[in-house]
Amino acid sequence: MRLPGARIVLECLKREGVDIIFGLPGGAVLPIYDALYDFQGLRHILVRQEAAAGHAAEGYARATGKVGVCLVTSGPACTNLVTALQDAMMDSIPIVAFTGQVPTHLIGNDAFQEADNVGITRSATKHNFLVKDGKDLGPIIREAFHIAQTGRPGPVHVDLPKDILVKEAELIWPDKVTMRSYNPNYEGHAGQIKRAARSMVRAGKPVLYVGGGVISSNAHAELRELAELTEIPVTTTLMGLGAFPSEHPLSIEMLGMHGTYYANMAVHHSDVLIAVGARFDDRVTGRVDAFAPHAEIIHIDIDPSSISKNIKVDVPIVGDCRRVLRALVEAVREEMKTAGDGREGRRPWHAQIAEWKKTQPLRYDWDDDVIKPQYVIQEISNLTRGEAMIVTGVGQHQMWAAQYYKFKHPRAWFTSGGLGTMGYGLPTAMGVQAAHPNKQVINIDGDGSFQMNSQEMATCFVEKLPVKTVIINNSGHGMVRQWQRIIYKERYCAIDLPGIPDWVKLAEAYGCVGLRVTKPSEVVPALEKMLSTPAPVILDVCVDKDECVFPMVPAGGANTDMILTPPTREVRDRAEKSQTGF
Amino acid sequence: MSGPPARTMTANGSEPRKHTISVLVENKFGVLSRVAGLFSARGYNIESLSVGETLDPTVSRMTLVVSGDEFVIEQVTKQLHKLIDVIKVNDLTDESHVERELMLIRVNAEPQHREEILRTADIFRAKVVDVTQVSFVLEATGDEGKLEALIELLRPMGIQEIVRTGKVAIARGPKTRPRKAEPAKRPRVSEDPRVVGFAD
Ligand SMILES: Cc1cc2nc3c(=O)[nH]c(=O)nc-3n(C[C@H](O)[C@H](O)[C@H](O)COP(=O)(O)OP(=O)(O)OC[C@H]3O[C@@H](n4cnc5c(N)ncnc54)[C@H](O)[C@@H]3O)c2cc1C
Ligand SMILES: Cc1ncc(C[n+]2csc(CCOP(=O)(O)OP(=O)(O)O)c2C)c(N)n1
Numbered sequence: 001m002r003l004p005g006a007r008i009v010l011e012c013l014k015r016e017g018v019d020i021i022f023g024l025p026g027g028a029v030l031p032i033y034d035a036l037y038d039f040q041g042l043r044h045i046l047v048r049q050e051a052a053a054g055h056a057a058e059g060y061a062r063a064t065g066k067v068g069v070c071l072v073t074s075g076p077a078c079t080n081l082v083t084a085l086q087d088a089m090m091d092s093i094p095i096v097a098f099t100g101q102v103p104t105h106l107i108g109n110d111a112f113q114e115a116d117n118v119g120i121t122r123s124a125t126k127h128n129f130l131v132k133d134g135k136d137l138g139p140i141i142r143e144a145f146h147i148a149q150t151g152r153p154g155p156v157h158v159d160l161p162k163d164i165l166v167k168e169a170e171l172i173w174p175d176k177v178t179m180r181s182y183n184p185n186y187e188g189h190a191g192q193i194k195r196a197a198r199s200m201v202r203a204g205k206p207v208l209y210v211g212g213g214v215i216s217s218n219a220h221a222e223l224r225e226l227a228e229l230t231e232i233p234v235t236t237t238l239m240g241l242g243a244f245p246s247e248h249p250l251s252i253e254m255l256g257m258h259g260t261y262y263a264n265m266a267v268h269h270s271d272v273l274i275a276v277g278a279r280f281d282d283r284v285t286g287r288v289d290a291f292a293p294h295a296e297i298i299h300i301d302i303d304p305s306s307i308s309k310n311i312k313v314d315v316p317i318v319g320d321c322r323r324v325l326r327a328l329v330e331a332v333r334e335e336m337k338t339a340g341d342g343r344e345g346r347r348p349w350h351a352q353i354a355e356w357k358k359t360q361p362l363r364y365d366w367d368d369d370v371i372k373p374q375y376v377i378q379e380i381s382n383l384t385r386g387e388a389m390i391v392t393g394v395g396q397h398q399m400w401a402a403q404y405y406k407f408k409h410p411r412a413w414f415t416s417g418g419l420g421t422m423g424y425g426l427p428t429a430m431g432v433q434a435a436h437p438n439k440q441v442i443n444i445d446g447d448g449s450f451q452m453n454s455q456e457m458a459t460c461f462v463e464k465l466p467v468k469t470v471i472i473n474n475s476g477h478g479m480v481r482q483w484q485r486i487i488y489k490e491r492y493c494a495i496d497l498p499g500i501p502d503w504v505k506l507a508e509a510y511g512c513v514g515l516r517v518t519k520p521s522e523v524v525p526a527l528e529k530m531l532s533t534p535a536p537v538i539l540d541v542c543v544d545k546d547e548c549v550f551p552m553v554p555a556g557g558a559n560t561d562m563i564l565t566p567p568t569r570e571v572r573d574r575a576e577k578s579q580t581g582f
Numbered sequence: 583m584s585g586p587p588a589r590t591m592t593a594n595g596s597e598p599r600k601h602t603i604s605v606l607v608e609n610k611f612g613v614l615s616r617v618a619g620l621f622s623a624r625g626y627n628i629e630s631l632s633v634g635e636t637l638d639p640t641v642s643r644m645t646l647v648v649s650g651d652e653f654v655i656e657q658v659t660k661q662l663h664k665l666i667d668v669i670k671v672n673d674l675t676d677e678s679h680v681e682r683e684l685m686l687i688r689v690n691a692e693p694q695h696r697e698e699i700l701r702t703a704d705i706f707r708a709k710v711v712d713v714t715q716v717s718f719v720l721e722a723t724g725d726e727g728k729l730e731a732l733i734e735l736l737r738p739m740g741i742q743e744i745v746r747t748g749k750v751a752i753a754r755g756p757k758t759r760p761r762k763a764e765p766a767k768r769p770r771v772s773e774d775p776r777v778v779g780f781a782d
């Protein structure tokens with residue numbers, strides 16, 4: 001079948017099962033928009049800035065488990081998109097991004113709106129393609145989707161020169177993708193799995209350390225089975241939240257820089273640490289030579305390069321979390337037949353963890369007059385019974401959301417972990433809402449982060465995406481303020497965002513609903529009102545700007561060096577001397 | 583209180599040394615910049631890089647010389663393998679292999695030195711490929727040690743310029759002829775527990 005390139009692109013998207021694309025047109029991709037004019041079965045959501053198209057595609061992808069798709073023009077549109085690509089790269093989110101390019105005969109000529117798109121996105125993508133012949137469109141798009149969603153998921157970029165979109169070509173659609181250079185390994189090594197099972201059953205102080213890979217491989221049920229079978233406590237990374245219910249008796253919640261005291265203590269004292277789809281990020285390990293110093297480390301990951309990258313691993317298992325966990329459950333059952341279930345021997349360990357939980361729970365001081373940000377998150381959690389889709393910006397509010405929201409399900413938590421991209425919240429929430437029109441999508445954002453993509457309120461309004469944004473308004477870059485307070489002797493510099501703009505008026509300017517609360521007693525009624533409003537809402541919550549996120553491990557410190565309360569001078573001096581000085 | 587055993591990669595690592603890594607890649611647009619970009623992005627040092635077609639014109643071979651300790655090299659090989667266009671990565675360093683590099687060297691040829699230069703060239707089996715009143719250009723091939731030795735001997739005469747190709751390397755053939763009937767069975771790399779696991 002011969003078709004213009006632009007039509008081929010759309011046909012291919014349809015065959016890949018795409019139903020929504022996020023995009024913004026321009027000269028180089030006009031042939032696609034022209035083809036879209038009367039094309040059936042694809043919803044196009046027009047964003048206001050290209051980075052938002054990328055983040056929306058990320059939200060869609062994480063929410064559905066499918067590949068998210070965005071489409072933007074050449075040059076400045078592609079450079080705008082780069083942040084979202086790198087974000088998806090760091091957090092292993094499968095998206096395919098299409099950009100326009102100047103016609104092939106002009107490439108390299110400094111033509112209008114030309115940029116070396118594939119050169120620019122090379123290091124921000126899992127792979128990228130420049131299409132140089134119309135007959136390659138089908139096979140390349142097929143490979144792009146295949147690469148994005150298999151192995152370790154990630155972003156793939158396809159650059160489309162305008163002449164390729166205009167000229168007719170044969171639509172070639174390979175039945176299946178075979179690539180001699182790319183064949184991810186899904187099955188774990190049976191011998192290694194057995195070794196892991198042996199260690200787990202015999203361990204006295206084991207911990208499961210669970211990351212985003214469990215979510216991307218839909219392995220939450222297998223994880224739960226393994227945890228309950230062995231009664232091993234579970235901590236998750238920021239990206240792993242939702243992989244295991246926060247309120248499960250075996251849950252010790254998040255570990256790392258702003259993890260719980262008990263999670264960090266448990267990991268530090270563990271004798272067997274089972275990392276599942278987690279990548280030993282420096283925000284998790286703290287000082288590497290003091291991380292889980294007594295543990296035998298088992299690491300399940302689909303990406304061989306994640307293994308023994310930061311921390312030397314004793315039992316590497318390369319494979320898909322779901323398949324490996326399933327095999328591990330069997331291997332553990334087998335092992336228990338001869339070695340017993342080992343639960344009795346772990347009683348003291350559970351008692352120790354319970355003690356840590358009791359002495360150092362997550363806590364904050366209540367105030368009758370000033371709203372504490374943690375309280376807002378707790379009430380959101382209560383009112384939605386942990387069933388909402390939660391999206392965040394980057395900063396203190398993100399950490400409080402991670403600490404105080406009680407997660408029940410996977411694919412219900414969306415945050416920029418690896419890149420820490422401020423401005424991620426609203427556009428990602430849009431993508432989630434587009435994927436799940438009937439779910440409650442709540443963007444818990446910062447007053448700083450929200451301003452980096454607030455223009456997308458227009459998209460929410462026009463496209464009927466009733467995203468609820470709760471701005472944890474501390475009149476500034478709170479996370480930066482926290483560091484300046486603790487490490488830089490309160491020499492506050494460039495952190496104030498003094499009440500500009502008026503968020504209520506801004507919401508109204510976009511045709512949306514704006515609400516504001518300043519007192520603790522107003523919080524619940526305002527949240528209820530927000531949740532029952534069928535339109536996009538901004539709820540401006542004016543909170544205590546002095547509040548800090550605790551626990552906190554100073555960068556370069558060991559996880560056992562957690563700061564638990566507002567620092568004294570002595571603590572500050574110690575932090576100042578920390579290895580990296582932040 | 584004694585400190586915890588070190589977990590850092592470098593602390594436990596071996597001494598840095600040079601590795602010769604042979605990489606088969608799809609002969610596609612941009613593949614060289616993917617490899618080069620990987621090295622700069624991750625802060626690895628490439629000492630030399632050479633690229634050429636193989637018997638199969640859709641496949642190119644890159645020969646890289648990289649220095650680093652065991653852990654750095656492990657990451658380098660894994661990261662190379664992770665590139666979508668990379669078909670195979672082989673660290674030849676500890677395998678039986680032959681390495682060669684080609685060097686062109688232009689050296690001052692004062693009358694009192696001409697004889698000695700020619701004699702040296704002869705000993706090193708270097709060819710004289712250009713002669714003028716005042717200079718010779720020599721072509722030499724060999725492994726690194728040989729080329730370095732030649733350079734040292736010519737240095738006193740005044741070396742004007744050196745151009746080197748970078749190293750190429752090839753595995754030596756098997757000592758015995760494999761029996762036709764049973765094709766040499768190679769275990770899948772991913773089944774080998776010592777290998778942290780590449781997909782085959
Ligand atoms: C302000 C701020 C503070 C932060 N503080 C913390 C903190 O206190 N604690 C914390 O945990 N993080 C924190 N982070 C996030 C941190 O930077 C990392 O993003 C996060 O720790 C990484 O999570 P992860 O290890 O689960 O890996 P991910 O980035 O989710 O990576 C997933 C891993 O699983 C593997 N994988 C993917 N798919 C599969 C599959 N199918 N099968 C097997 N394996 C698979 C991948 O190869 C990868 O290794 C913070 C971020 C910010 C911005
Ligand atoms: C694009 C980008 N620029 C800068 C930073 C550095 N940064 C991290 S947190 C933060 C402050 C965020 O302020 P806000 O969104 O109001 O969140 P808060 O910490 O106040 O809750 C900054 C500037 C970043 N993460 N991303």
Ligand SMILES: [Mg+2]
Binds near residue numbers: 395446473
């Ligand atoms: Mg703020």
